[in-house]
Each structure stands twice: as structure tokens, then as C-alpha cells.
Amino acid sequence: MEFRSIKGTYDILPNDADRWQRIETHVRDFIIRAGYSEIRTPAFEKTELFTRSVGENSDVVSKEMYSWTDQGGTDLTLKPEYTASVIRSYIQHNLGAKSPLTKLYYLDNLFRRERPQQGRYAQFLQYGIEAIGSSHPEQGAEVITIAYELLVELGIKDINLKLNSIGSSECRNEYRQALKDFLQPHLDKLSETSRKRFDSNPMRILDTKIDFEIVLLEDAPTITSFLTLDDANHFDEVKIYLEALDVPFTLDTTLVRGLDYYNRTVFEWISNDLGAQGTICGGGRYDGLVEKMGGNPTPAIGFAIGIERLILLIKDQTTKFHKNKPHLYFVSLGENAQIASMKLSRDIHSALPDIIITNDMSVGSLKSQMKKADKSNADVALIVGEEEVSNNQLSMKPLKGQGDQQSIKL
Ligand code: HAM
16 A cells, blocks of 8 residues: 555655745744744644634634544644634743733644645644734734735735724624624525524625625625724724835725634735635734633734745745755765765864755765766765875865866865
8 A cells, every 4th residue: 555645735845845944934034033932832732722712613613623532531633723822822821921012923833624725735834923912003003014024025926915803792793683684584595604604603604705695795784884983993093004004905894704713903915826725814803812711801913824825926936035055065985085074074064054065975986976966966076085085185076067176185
């Protein structure tokens, strides 16, 4: 039997890993410069953490989690998202006591059992930030601006920021009822998914991709007219900041997001180049989550970006991430030569850590090692034989461009 990777998962092979590493390094450096510190939480948590935060009726919890009961009878789940886990850790370690504002970032694998397709995987790499402790619109504007500047810096074009406010839970209750009243007469015409959502989570019907439902919803009440004065003022402030900071956005009253913990500002960046999986970044405010999970009431806002989708979008634009490091290839002929080259590699690395050195360990002939050096993409071959060892020298042969072999005294 031949084993293959599980559907929805993928291998990153050596010739591609470089590109991933560079993007990972880039996004880390970018956010550290903005004053965010890394947090890493375990790959799995208690299942209840996600049912309580993301919501029992959300697609993520009801359909997409990899969950199991361990031998001790504990219900566990591979993390389908990071925010709940970050908040669990924030409360557990009392991070709020150390500073009134906690700014965190993460870059880690998550797991969702969705139907795999381009840009949608069972295991995916997510990069996100959470700013915990401020309810001010300024904080929302900062978080959104950070995502915008990163996407611009990465050269991602043709993306559109959709922005909405879903207000506080009181106004959402009223809005839900109004939406249900509007949809009730059309219930038998709605799709099965929307009929289910009608009872469990009616605002998610606004997310429909079915033409008939989209047209029907054009006349539906919008959340905007249900916002409290405070909610509306808060949202106006966010918009004023974004305009002042030149962050373009489109208002979209149908944007509700699929996770239950959000309130007030929600946003998504959509790309037209990703087909069905167009959302590259999603986020929003979640002022009630810390308290709901057992902590002191603490407002927060954050976003997350799918790295696979990012990589699909910057595939042809990676030149700025492809600064190759100098690469030396040691060809060693004989035992003493092998030892000399390995020692020399150690010395070169401690003096010049950025150089790549391949030591040929094949114990092959000069010809066969040189063939491999040529194929390796190295810049220079350093040839060491017994004679070179006794004369304390080596031969250097350029592998790219012009140039003759020369002897170098060590
Ligand atoms: P989300 O919208 O569920 O939000 O996911 C954020 C991003 O993760 C998506 O826009 C997408 O790029 C990527 N993503 C999600 N699922 C998959 C998948 N199956 N395959 C590939 N990429 C995927 C959250 O997870 C929230 N925790 C974001 C957040 C942080 N809100 C506040 N703070």
C-alpha cells in the first residue's frame, strides 16, 4: 500500500520551503516592528473552549472541528482558530495585570474539516494579531491599518476591505427578530442551509451565495438601522480614522463573520484572484469574549490572515523575498581533506553566518562531486585534496559565470 498525505493537507518540499520561510520571516518582522509580541498556545484545547467562544451553531464548531475523546474521557479538539486559545491563555496567565494593553501575534497551524479546494485546507497556516484591553475606535483603526499596510507591502493587489458594524448584543437581538420577520413569508423558498440558519443563526443567511437569496435580501432590514447611538458613534469614529489614514474600504451591511464572538466593527479583505475562497483576512472586535471565558470584562480586537492564500496571491511577486545567500560547495578528496573542509566550514560559519555551505559527504571521485556541485546551485566549489591539506591551501572554482580555478592559501 502506498501512503499519501491526507486530503486537504500538503507537503512543502525543499525547493519551495525557502519561499515560505521568507514570507514567514517577513510577516514576523513586520509585526514585531509594530510592537506586537508572539504567543504560542498548544495544538489542542478542550472542545468546550471553542463551543463556548466560537459558538455551537457556527459552521466551524458544528461541522469543521477535529475532535476526539481521549482515554481519560476528556473532549479535546485540534485548534480550528487561535483567538479563543489566546484568550484562554491571557486569562490563565493574568496577562492583563502586567499591562493594560496586551498586543500579541501568532503564526501557527490550524485545523478545519472543510471540503478541500484551492485556498481551503484541512491544515492551514494562520497569521494573526490580537490587541486586548482597548475599546477605543483608535485601536480598531490601528489593527485594520496594520493588516492593510502588510498587504500593501507584500505587493498584493486587487483586494477590497469590507467593513461593517454588527453592534452590541442587544441591538443584534432586535435585528435578528426583524430579519426573521422579513424572511418568514419566504421561508419555504429558501435553501436548506438558510432554513436551518433561520432558527439557529439567522444573520448568517446574509452570507448566502445563492443568487435568488441575494436578490431577496436586497430589501431586508440592515443592521445599521438597529445600532445604538454608542455603537453608531463608535463605528463613525473608526471610519473617520481609516479615511484619515488613507485605508480604502467599502461598507457592507451583509458582512457578519462566521464566528459568534464578534461585536461592533467587523471586516474582511476579499481578493478577486482567489476564486471561491476570496477572503484573505478576517477579523473584528470581540469585547465580550474575555468575560465570557471567565476573565474580567476586557475589550479586544484582532484579525487573521491565511498564509496559503497569501502565498497564492504573491506567487509571481516574490522577487523581493528571493535574495539568495552566497553558497559554497566543499568537494573533499580523502579522509584528511574531509576533516579539513568540515573544520573550515565551521570557521567560515562563525565568521560569516549568512553563507550557505554544503559539504559533499559522498566520498566520490572529483568528477562525480563536481557534477553534484554544478547541480546544487552553489556559487563556488572549494576543492580540498590531500595535497591541498599538506600545503595548507584549497582550490576555488566559480560555478556561475566566468572565471578560472585558482589556488588560495589558507
Ligand atoms: P476566520 O475568518 O475564520 O477568522 O479565518 C481567518 C483567515 O484564515 C481567513 O480569511 C482565511 O484566509 C484563513 N482560513 C480560514 N480557514 C481556512 C482554511 N480551511 N484553509 C485555508 N485558510 C483558511 C478567524 O480565524 C478569527 N480567529 C480571526 C480573528 C482574530 N478575529 C479576531 N481576531
